[in-house]
Amino acid sequence: MSTVYRNFFGFSKKPFSADLEIKNIIQTSEIKAAHDRFDYAVELGAIALVTGEIGAGKSTALRWIVAQLHPARFRPVWITASSGSILEVYRQILAEFEIKTATSSRATLTRMIRKQISELAQNRKRQPVLIIDEASLLRLEVFAELHTITQFEGDSKPWMPIILVGQNNLADNLLHRSATPLASRIVARSHFASVNREKMAAYLKHHLAIAGMKNSPFEETAITAIFQGSGGIFRKANHLARGALIAAAAEQSQVVNVDHVRLAASEIF
Ligand SMILES: Nc1ncnc2c1ncn2[C@@H]1O[C@H](COP(=O)(O)OP(=O)(O)O)[C@@H](O)[C@H]1O
Ligand SMILES: [Mg+2]
Structure with a gap:
């Protein structure tokens, strides 16, 4: 399952992974x-x-x-x-x-x-x-x-x-x-503390870019759903975002929408 969505979206490596290189840490x-x-x-x-x-x-x-x-x-x-x-x-x-x-x-x-x-x-x-x-x-x-x-x-x-x-x-x-x-x-x-929506959006974009994706596939409403579902906590957002990518890929959708996030949420929480 994991490699299917990665190939589908063309990631060069696993997105939202925990083992960040120092240079890829956002200086918040x-x-x-x-x-x-x-x-x-x-x-x-x-x-x-x-x-x-x-x-x-x-x-x-x-x-x-x-x-x-x-x-x-x-x-x-x-x-x-x-x-x-x-x-x-x-x-x-x-x-x-x-x-x-x-x-x-x-x-x-x-x-x-x-x-x-x-x-x-x-x-x-x-x-x-x-x-x-x-x-x-x-x-x-x-x-x-x-x-x-x-x-x-x-x-x-x-x-x-x-x-x-x-x-x-x-x-x-x-x-x-x-x-x-x-x-x-x-x-x-x-x-x-938990971050606001703006910071969460920047966080998601950053992690997508690290994994080799310049243009975010997440719709704005999907970002809001990740923000709300995660409570502004990065690690929870990682799981939701990756889960939503997997759900979208399973439907052959290049766009990640709020339903994909909901599906991910229902599986992991
Ligand atoms: N400044 C940051 N830039 C990029 N990713 C981050 C940053 N801070 C946290 N993350 C990501 O968020 C997740 C949780 O961070 P972590 O430092 O393990 O949290 P904590 O130690 O508070 O439990 C990790 O996967 C990490 O890669
Ligand atoms: Mg820790």
Whole structure:
């Protein structure tokens, strides 16, 4: 099914796919705002929050922002939370530093991470920047402890800024009392909200162009239907738009109309 519609519309590759190259990421005003706040937090050695609904474009924005960091000056350490435990976080950080360990001792893991951070900062003069994606999955114990890896007593120099990326409840989780030491270092927050119709239309056009299609086959009413059906969320729009293309191709229609979007919606939601 997937290749049929691609051939029918003459796409050179799969449209609306998730593995965007950095150069194909749209530099939206939200990304620019998040970039400014990211840089600000990094400069201060502090913490920034990036929040937004699933599929709103947070991880993509961070990929773009991290790609702008000067490789000789910065050492991004990107981890994605899954189980949300502190041991997982510590192990992932060490794995990013290419350090293997079997220990389950928090004290040892913390020590190893701190050693690595200070070595990076002092000897190689590269500033580590920790990015934790899906941080809304982190357990409270992580918020209570995370600051200990970045805090170096008796030294006023900032060591490792942290960018926490997650769904909206991330901000609520940080209000918990045990998270106070971490929360007190938050200096900036950016939010990825749902986009308006105009931005959604530009988004769809952009993704079609990346996949090799200059002229959009979507009727205006179909774009409105995708916008409404997705609630202005990119990832939902991807599914709807691709589904509608498949539905149109099945009818040998070069034009994608609102019925095709409705058909797609009935299949995927
Ligand atoms: N700035 C952008 N330019 C182009 N495509 C984007 C952009 N932001 C998000 N997308 C697309 O939207 C989808 C969802 O984005 P993602 O970053 O995974 O969302 P989140 O991390 O908030 O769940 C992805 O398929 C991605 O390719
Ligand atoms: Mg994400």
